[in-house]
Amino acid sequence: MLVLLGCSESFSPKGPYQEQLVVYSVLTNVRSAQFVRVYSTYNPSGVDPYDNTSDSEITGAQVFLMAGGTTYAFRDTIVARDQTSRYTGGIHAYVADPMPVIRGDSYLLTVATPSMGTATGTSLVPTAGIASLANRYALESPGEYSEDILVTVYLSPQAFGYAVRLSLEFDVFIGGQWEPHRAEIPQSLKIGTGQGSALFNYPSLTRRQSQAQTTESVSFSHEAYVSLLGELDKQYPGLPIRFKDAVIVLTQADQPFYTYYSVANGFRDEFSIRTDEPDYSNISGGLGVFGSFANDTLVVPVAESIGYNRDSRVPAAR
DSSP states (O other): OOOOOOOSSOOOSOOOOOOOEEEEEEEETTOSOEEEEEEEOOOOSSSOGGGOOSOOBOOSOEEEEEETTEEEEOEEEEEOOSOOSSSOSOEEEEEESSOOOOTTOEEEEEEEETTTEEEEEEEEOOOOOEEEESOHHHHHOTTTOOSOEEEEEEOOTTOSEEEEEEEEEEEEEETTEEEEEEEEEOSEEOTTOOSSSOOEEOOOOEEOSOSSOOEEEEEEOHHHHHHHHHHHHHHSTTOOEEEEEEEEEEEEEOHHHHHHHHHHHTTOOTTOOOSOOOOOOOOBTEEEEEEEEEEEEEEEEOOSSTTOSSOOOOOOOO
Protein backbone atom coordinates (compact mmCIF):
# COMPACT_ATOMS: atom_id res chain seq x y z
CA MET A 1 0.00 0.00 0.00
CA LEU A 2 1.33 3.44 -0.90
CA VAL A 3 0.62 6.16 1.59
CA LEU A 4 1.20 9.80 0.64
CA LEU A 5 1.72 12.16 3.51
CA GLY A 6 1.15 15.81 2.72
CA CYS A 7 1.77 19.10 4.46
CA SER A 8 -0.96 21.63 5.03
CA GLU A 9 1.48 24.58 4.75
CA SER A 10 2.85 25.70 1.39
CA PHE A 11 6.62 25.75 0.92
CA SER A 12 8.43 29.08 0.67
CA PRO A 13 12.14 29.44 -0.14
CA LYS A 14 12.26 32.77 1.72
CA GLY A 15 13.61 32.71 5.24
CA PRO A 16 12.89 35.13 8.08
CA TYR A 17 13.68 38.77 7.28
CA GLN A 18 15.60 41.14 9.54
CA GLU A 19 16.37 44.72 8.56
CA GLN A 20 20.09 45.49 8.88
CA LEU A 21 22.63 48.09 7.92
CA VAL A 22 24.73 47.31 4.83
CA VAL A 23 28.08 49.07 4.45
CA TYR A 24 30.55 48.95 1.54
CA SER A 25 33.92 50.67 1.36
CA VAL A 26 37.29 49.85 -0.21
CA LEU A 27 40.24 52.10 0.58
CA THR A 28 42.97 52.53 -2.03
CA ASN A 29 46.08 54.57 -2.69
CA VAL A 30 45.24 55.01 -6.39
CA ARG A 31 43.01 58.05 -5.74
CA SER A 32 42.79 60.88 -3.22
CA ALA A 33 39.06 60.43 -2.54
CA GLN A 34 37.71 57.56 -0.42
CA PHE A 35 34.05 56.48 -0.56
CA VAL A 36 31.58 54.69 1.72
CA ARG A 37 28.15 53.45 0.63
CA VAL A 38 25.43 52.82 3.23
CA TYR A 39 22.20 50.89 2.66
CA SER A 40 19.57 48.91 4.49
CA THR A 41 18.56 45.38 3.58
CA TYR A 42 15.20 44.98 1.85
CA ASN A 43 12.56 42.27 1.70
CA PRO A 44 11.45 41.62 -1.92
CA SER A 45 7.84 40.67 -2.44
CA GLY A 46 8.80 37.49 -4.31
CA VAL A 47 11.88 35.32 -4.63
CA ASP A 48 13.57 37.51 -7.25
CA PRO A 49 15.55 40.38 -5.63
CA TYR A 50 15.56 42.21 -8.97
CA ASP A 51 11.84 42.82 -8.52
CA ASN A 52 12.88 45.58 -6.13
CA THR A 53 13.42 48.79 -8.10
CA SER A 54 13.62 51.22 -5.18
CA ASP A 55 17.18 51.76 -3.93
CA SER A 56 17.58 51.24 -0.18
CA GLU A 57 20.34 53.82 0.30
CA ILE A 58 20.54 55.57 3.66
CA THR A 59 21.11 59.32 3.84
CA GLY A 60 21.96 61.40 6.87
CA ALA A 61 24.35 58.89 8.43
CA GLN A 62 27.46 59.92 10.33
CA VAL A 63 30.51 58.29 8.76
CA PHE A 64 34.01 58.41 10.23
CA LEU A 65 37.38 56.77 9.58
CA MET A 66 40.01 56.66 12.29
CA ALA A 67 43.69 55.80 11.82
CA GLY A 68 46.88 56.73 13.63
CA GLY A 69 45.13 59.17 15.97
CA THR A 70 43.46 61.04 13.07
CA THR A 71 39.71 61.07 12.41
CA TYR A 72 38.31 61.72 8.94
CA ALA A 73 34.67 62.82 8.60
CA PHE A 74 32.79 61.92 5.42
CA ARG A 75 30.21 64.10 3.67
CA ASP A 76 27.28 63.26 1.40
CA THR A 77 27.82 63.13 -2.34
CA ILE A 78 26.23 61.76 -5.52
CA VAL A 79 28.16 59.49 -7.90
CA ALA A 80 27.04 58.89 -11.49
CA ARG A 81 25.45 55.47 -12.06
CA ASP A 82 26.70 53.38 -15.01
CA GLN A 83 23.54 51.28 -15.36
CA THR A 84 20.07 52.76 -14.89
CA SER A 85 17.96 49.79 -16.01
CA ARG A 86 17.07 48.90 -12.40
CA TYR A 87 17.76 52.03 -10.36
CA THR A 88 17.52 55.51 -11.84
CA GLY A 89 19.38 58.60 -10.75
CA GLY A 90 22.82 58.85 -9.17
CA ILE A 91 24.34 56.74 -6.41
CA HIS A 92 24.27 58.27 -2.95
CA ALA A 93 27.60 57.87 -1.17
CA TYR A 94 29.80 59.41 1.50
CA VAL A 95 33.17 60.86 0.53
CA ALA A 96 36.34 62.20 2.17
CA ASP A 97 38.57 64.12 -0.25
CA PRO A 98 41.46 64.47 0.04
CA MET A 99 42.13 61.52 2.31
CA PRO A 100 45.52 59.86 1.92
CA VAL A 101 45.71 56.12 2.58
CA ILE A 102 48.80 55.31 4.62
CA ARG A 103 50.43 51.97 3.88
CA GLY A 104 50.59 49.68 6.90
CA ASP A 105 47.98 51.64 8.93
CA SER A 106 44.90 50.04 10.46
CA TYR A 107 41.64 51.90 9.76
CA LEU A 108 38.44 51.78 11.81
CA LEU A 109 35.24 52.64 9.94
CA THR A 110 32.20 53.77 11.94
CA VAL A 111 28.75 54.35 10.43
CA ALA A 112 26.10 55.72 12.83
CA THR A 113 22.41 56.11 11.88
CA PRO A 114 19.52 57.47 13.96
CA SER A 115 17.15 54.57 13.26
CA MET A 116 19.35 51.52 12.60
CA GLY A 117 22.18 51.89 15.07
CA THR A 118 25.92 51.75 14.44
CA ALA A 119 28.08 49.49 12.25
CA THR A 120 31.88 49.21 12.32
CA GLY A 121 34.64 47.51 10.35
CA THR A 122 38.45 47.43 10.28
CA SER A 123 41.01 47.19 7.48
CA LEU A 124 44.81 46.89 7.56
CA VAL A 125 46.28 48.44 4.40
CA PRO A 126 49.14 46.36 2.91
CA THR A 127 52.60 47.89 3.12
CA ALA A 128 54.60 48.52 -0.06
CA GLY A 129 55.54 45.61 -2.29
CA ILE A 130 58.31 45.26 -4.86
CA ALA A 131 58.11 44.04 -8.46
CA SER A 132 60.92 43.20 -10.89
CA LEU A 133 61.15 42.01 -14.48
CA ALA A 134 63.24 38.83 -14.31
CA ASN A 135 63.96 38.41 -18.05
CA ARG A 136 63.64 41.65 -19.97
CA TYR A 137 65.21 40.01 -23.01
CA ALA A 138 62.09 37.83 -23.42
CA LEU A 139 60.03 41.01 -23.70
CA GLU A 140 62.43 42.92 -25.94
CA SER A 141 63.31 40.05 -28.30
CA PRO A 142 60.32 37.70 -28.65
CA GLY A 143 61.66 36.55 -32.03
CA GLU A 144 64.90 35.27 -30.47
CA TYR A 145 63.59 33.92 -27.18
CA SER A 146 60.50 31.74 -26.83
CA GLU A 147 60.34 31.71 -23.03
CA ASP A 148 57.52 33.35 -21.10
CA ILE A 149 57.98 36.80 -19.59
CA LEU A 150 58.60 36.39 -15.86
CA VAL A 151 57.75 38.96 -13.18
CA THR A 152 58.91 38.46 -9.60
CA VAL A 153 57.11 40.23 -6.74
CA TYR A 154 57.82 40.64 -3.04
CA LEU A 155 54.57 40.87 -1.09
CA SER A 156 53.56 42.74 2.03
CA PRO A 157 52.85 40.61 5.12
CA GLN A 158 49.36 42.16 5.16
CA ALA A 159 48.52 41.07 1.59
CA PHE A 160 46.22 38.06 1.31
CA GLY A 161 45.71 38.35 -2.44
CA TYR A 162 47.61 39.99 -5.25
CA ALA A 163 47.54 40.64 -8.99
CA VAL A 164 50.32 41.59 -11.42
CA ARG A 165 49.52 43.48 -14.60
CA LEU A 166 52.06 44.17 -17.33
CA SER A 167 51.65 46.82 -20.03
CA LEU A 168 53.63 48.31 -22.90
CA GLU A 169 53.80 52.05 -23.43
CA PHE A 170 54.59 53.11 -26.99
CA ASP A 171 54.24 55.93 -29.49
CA VAL A 172 52.62 55.61 -32.91
CA PHE A 173 53.56 58.01 -35.72
CA ILE A 174 50.15 59.23 -36.93
CA GLY A 175 49.49 62.30 -39.06
CA GLY A 176 53.05 63.57 -38.82
CA GLN A 177 53.37 63.31 -35.04
CA TRP A 178 53.97 60.77 -32.31
CA GLU A 179 50.90 59.79 -30.28
CA PRO A 180 51.22 57.94 -26.94
CA HIS A 181 49.45 54.59 -26.47
CA ARG A 182 49.37 51.74 -23.98
CA ALA A 183 48.53 48.05 -24.42
CA GLU A 184 48.17 45.50 -21.63
CA ILE A 185 50.07 42.26 -22.15
CA PRO A 186 47.77 39.24 -21.66
CA GLN A 187 48.77 36.44 -19.35
CA SER A 188 47.65 33.69 -21.72
CA LEU A 189 45.55 32.85 -24.76
CA LYS A 190 42.06 31.46 -24.33
CA ILE A 191 41.64 27.84 -25.38
CA GLY A 192 40.04 27.40 -28.80
CA THR A 193 40.86 30.86 -30.08
CA GLY A 194 40.62 29.77 -33.73
CA GLN A 195 40.92 32.23 -36.58
CA GLY A 196 40.60 35.99 -36.44
CA SER A 197 41.42 38.22 -33.51
CA ALA A 198 43.05 36.54 -30.53
CA LEU A 199 41.11 36.11 -27.28
CA PHE A 200 43.22 36.87 -24.26
CA ASN A 201 43.19 36.02 -20.55
CA TYR A 202 44.26 38.81 -18.20
CA PRO A 203 45.43 38.57 -14.57
CA SER A 204 42.98 38.63 -11.67
CA LEU A 205 43.41 38.63 -7.90
CA THR A 206 45.11 35.44 -6.72
CA ARG A 207 45.60 34.04 -3.22
CA ARG A 208 49.26 34.08 -2.20
CA GLN A 209 50.75 30.64 -1.63
CA SER A 210 51.30 31.25 2.09
CA GLN A 211 51.62 34.19 4.46
CA ALA A 212 55.14 33.05 5.32
CA GLN A 213 56.32 33.10 1.69
CA THR A 214 57.04 36.65 0.58
CA THR A 215 58.17 36.00 -3.01
CA GLU A 216 55.85 35.05 -5.86
CA SER A 217 56.46 34.65 -9.61
CA VAL A 218 53.97 35.44 -12.37
CA SER A 219 54.50 34.43 -15.99
CA PHE A 220 53.06 35.97 -19.15
CA SER A 221 52.75 33.58 -22.06
CA HIS A 222 55.17 34.07 -24.94
CA GLU A 223 52.44 32.93 -27.34
CA ALA A 224 49.98 35.49 -25.98
CA TYR A 225 52.61 38.24 -26.11
CA VAL A 226 53.44 37.51 -29.76
CA SER A 227 49.72 37.48 -30.54
CA LEU A 228 49.34 40.90 -28.93
CA LEU A 229 52.15 42.29 -31.09
CA GLY A 230 50.31 40.89 -34.09
CA GLU A 231 47.12 42.64 -32.97
CA LEU A 232 49.04 45.93 -32.75
CA ASP A 233 50.30 45.35 -36.28
CA LYS A 234 46.68 45.04 -37.44
CA GLN A 235 45.54 48.04 -35.41
CA TYR A 236 48.25 50.34 -36.77
CA PRO A 237 48.96 48.94 -40.25
CA GLY A 238 52.12 50.36 -41.83
CA LEU A 239 52.57 53.00 -39.11
CA PRO A 240 55.91 53.35 -37.30
CA ILE A 241 55.79 52.25 -33.65
CA ARG A 242 58.34 53.32 -31.06
CA PHE A 243 58.22 51.32 -27.84
CA LYS A 244 59.24 53.10 -24.63
CA ASP A 245 58.49 51.34 -21.35
CA ALA A 246 57.14 48.20 -19.77
CA VAL A 247 54.92 49.08 -16.82
CA ILE A 248 54.36 46.56 -14.01
CA VAL A 249 51.51 47.22 -11.57
CA LEU A 250 51.41 45.10 -8.41
CA THR A 251 48.03 45.16 -6.64
CA GLN A 252 47.89 43.88 -3.06
CA ALA A 253 44.58 43.27 -1.28
CA ASP A 254 43.97 42.94 2.45
CA GLN A 255 42.14 39.97 3.95
CA PRO A 256 38.55 41.38 3.91
CA PHE A 257 38.74 42.66 0.34
CA TYR A 258 40.38 39.52 -1.03
CA THR A 259 37.92 37.24 0.81
CA TYR A 260 34.94 39.22 -0.50
CA TYR A 261 36.39 39.15 -4.03
CA SER A 262 37.01 35.40 -3.79
CA VAL A 263 33.48 34.68 -2.56
CA ALA A 264 31.90 36.91 -5.22
CA ASN A 265 33.97 35.52 -8.11
CA GLY A 266 35.19 32.09 -7.04
CA PHE A 267 31.97 30.15 -7.57
CA ARG A 268 31.17 31.10 -11.15
CA ASP A 269 30.51 28.05 -13.31
CA GLU A 270 29.35 28.52 -16.90
CA PHE A 271 28.02 24.95 -17.07
CA SER A 272 25.77 24.84 -13.99
CA ILE A 273 23.90 26.90 -11.41
CA ARG A 274 25.13 26.75 -7.84
CA THR A 275 22.84 27.34 -4.89
CA ASP A 276 25.45 27.00 -2.14
CA GLU A 277 27.35 30.25 -2.62
CA PRO A 278 28.44 31.56 0.79
CA ASP A 279 28.12 35.10 2.09
CA TYR A 280 30.93 37.14 3.58
CA SER A 281 30.85 40.18 5.84
CA ASN A 282 33.37 41.83 8.16
CA ILE A 283 30.94 44.52 9.33
CA SER A 284 30.04 44.40 13.03
CA GLY A 285 26.47 45.55 13.64
CA GLY A 286 25.47 45.00 10.02
CA LEU A 287 26.49 43.42 6.72
CA GLY A 288 28.92 44.33 3.96
CA VAL A 289 32.65 44.69 3.51
CA PHE A 290 35.32 47.17 4.51
CA GLY A 291 38.65 46.42 2.91
CA SER A 292 41.60 47.92 1.08
CA PHE A 293 44.04 47.43 -1.75
CA ALA A 294 47.17 49.27 -2.80
CA ASN A 295 49.15 49.50 -6.03
CA ASP A 296 52.90 49.64 -6.59
CA THR A 297 54.25 50.53 -10.04
CA LEU A 298 57.57 49.76 -11.71
CA VAL A 299 58.54 51.34 -15.05
CA VAL A 300 61.19 49.49 -17.08
CA PRO A 301 62.63 51.17 -20.22
CA VAL A 302 62.66 48.88 -23.25
CA ALA A 303 64.18 48.94 -26.72
CA GLU A 304 62.31 50.95 -29.34
CA SER A 305 61.73 47.99 -31.67
CA ILE A 306 61.55 45.09 -29.13
CA GLY A 307 62.11 42.70 -32.01
CA TYR A 308 58.96 43.89 -33.73
CA ASN A 309 58.33 42.06 -37.00
CA ARG A 310 58.25 45.11 -39.28
CA ASP A 311 60.61 47.78 -40.52
CA SER A 312 62.01 49.25 -37.31
CA ARG A 313 63.26 52.41 -38.98
CA VAL A 314 61.09 55.18 -37.59
CA PRO A 315 61.11 58.94 -38.00
CA ALA A 316 63.27 60.80 -35.53
CA ALA A 317 61.55 62.12 -32.42
CA ARG A 318 60.60 65.77 -32.59
